[in-house]
Amino acid sequence: MRPANGRIDGEALLARLPEVRGRLVAEAPLSGLTWFRVGGPAEVLFTPADEDDLAAFLAALPGEVPVTVIGVGSNLLVRDGGVPGVVIRLGRGxxxxxxxxxxxxxxxxxxxxxxxxxxxxxxxxxxxxxxxxxxxxxxxxxxxxxxxxxxxxxxxxxxxxxxxxxxxxxxxxxxxxxxxxxxxxxxxxxxxxxxxxxxxxxxxxxxxxxxxxxxxxxxQSQPVRSRTGGSTFKNPPGEKAWQLIDAAGMRGFAVGAARVSEKHCNFLINEGGATAADIEALGEEIRRRVRETSGIALDWEIRRIGVPAGETARETA
Known part of the structure; x- marks a missing residue:
């Protein structure tokens, strides 16, 4: 039985997967594929050769195996416990x-x-x-x-x-x-x-x-040379997220090594050594403060995937 957090051993999952022309890698690190440079591994990372390879793989993939798709990781936060199931990253094909x-x-x-x-x-x-x-x-x-x-x-x-x-x-x-x-x-x-x-x-x-x-x-306006995930929150109707964050006194606020950008406060920065948990906690504190000061609930624009650290129990399939 799959554990409550949904993770099993990557090698065991790999053995259950259909053959492909692309590449399958068990327990593949994902932190290096994201702009934040944080997060745990994919149980299995699949890079399909082309659309036909992707289609054949999905058609044969057991229905209970979760599938997550990522791109270049520019607007993505991978949680520290990694991502259960198969992570698909499209490449050269x-x-x-x-x-x-x-x-x-x-x-x-x-x-x-x-x-x-x-x-x-x-x-x-x-x-x-x-x-x-x-x-x-x-x-x-x-x-x-x-x-x-x-x-x-x-x-x-x-x-x-x-x-x-x-x-x-x-x-x-x-x-x-x-x-x-x-x-x-x-x-x-x-x-x-x-x-x-x-x-x-x-x-x-x-x-x-x-x-x-x-x-x-x-x-000039964004910390494009920092480890960041782009715009963190969507603009609420008729409002600018960065203005709400600034008015809440959050410009430069930090949780661990995760900090609100001084340059553009709708950007969060990994100053070096931050965890995904630090970044997510910082985002949630921003949401709490903005709601407290303005009554407006900010919605995440950054996509958050995976499970937190400590929820990485494995079992052999």
């Missing part, structure tokens, strides 16, 4: 970019958002420049309706491809995503594999200047 007629750009979901913005620039395509300001992959942008500098994924998406938990390959139109602010209403079990974006004709010099402005704005 999902990193193609192509430009199509009608100022369209097709991209695999492992492609960093900035690379799509650069591909658009190289081909004189406007409208996708905002992707330069999102520090993640296309998969993450699809899953959370990522946005920056006045535009969101929903404003430029034509459609996407995905694989569901049963291994079925599906196509989705924009309306199937059911987007709202920093939220995607498509089924949670879908693993996005490809996206098609609509741009518009533009002047390359103007696009390049807009990208430079975004780069400079990020450098």
């Amino acid at each position: 999902f990193s193609a970019i192509s430009v199509e007629e009608g100022y369209r750009v097709r991209a695999g979901t492992a492609v960093p958002d900035v690379k799509v913005a650069r591909a658009a620039l190289d081909n004189g395509i406007a409208g996708l420049t905002f992707l330069r300001g999102i520090p993640g992959t296309i998969g993450g942008a699809l899953r959370m309706n990522g946005g920056a500098y006045g535009r969101e994924t929903k404003d430029v998406l034509i459609g996407a491809r995905a694989v569901d938990r049963q291994g079925r390959q599906v196509s989705l139109a924009l309306e199937d995503m059911h987007y709202s602010y920093r939220h995607c209403g498509a089924p949670d079990d879908l693993i996005f594999t490809e996206a098609l974006f609509q741009g518009e004709p533009g002047d390359s010099d103007r696009i390049a200047e807009a990208m430079r402005e975004i780069t400079e704005a990020r450098e």
Whole structure:
């Protein structure tokens, strides 16, 4: 029987998994795959070779095995006890970019958002420049309706491809995503594999200047060279999360080696040696103080996965 915390021994789980053309690794460290540089291991980490490999794996995977998908870890907190089941990280087989007629750009979901913005620039395509300001992959942008500098994924998406938990390959139109602010209403079990974006004709010099402005704005206003997870909390309707945090007196506040950024207080920083528990506790204290001072409940924008330290009991399957 699987223990209450859901973890079993990674090697034992590996022995139960279907064969793949990609790579399966038991007890794979995840801290190095996240921008915070914290967190425990994946019981098993799967890097599929391509969409067909992913679909075949999911179709054969026992239904009781949990599946978690991660990208480049830019907006992710992995808890210290690690992640039960299979963690899927899309790689080279999902990193193609192509430009199509009608100022369209097709991209695999492992492609960093900035690379799509650069591909658009190289081909004189406007409208996708905002992707330069999102520090993640296309998969993450699809899953959370990522946005920056006045535009969101929903404003430029034509459609996407995905694989569901049963291994079925599906196509989705924009309306199937059911987007709202920093939220995607498509089924949670879908693993996005490809996206098609609509741009518009533009002047390359103007696009390049807009990208430079975004780069400079990020450098000046955000702690982009620190171990951080990007924006921590969503902006409540009509409010700015950072202003609420600042008004609550939390700028520079610390729990262990986790600290609220002095530069932008909707960013949390691992100053070196912080645990995931430190970072999460800091976030929860921010939420408590903001609720106390403003009456507003902040919602996490950073995705938190896995189990806390001390909940890592194993049993052999």
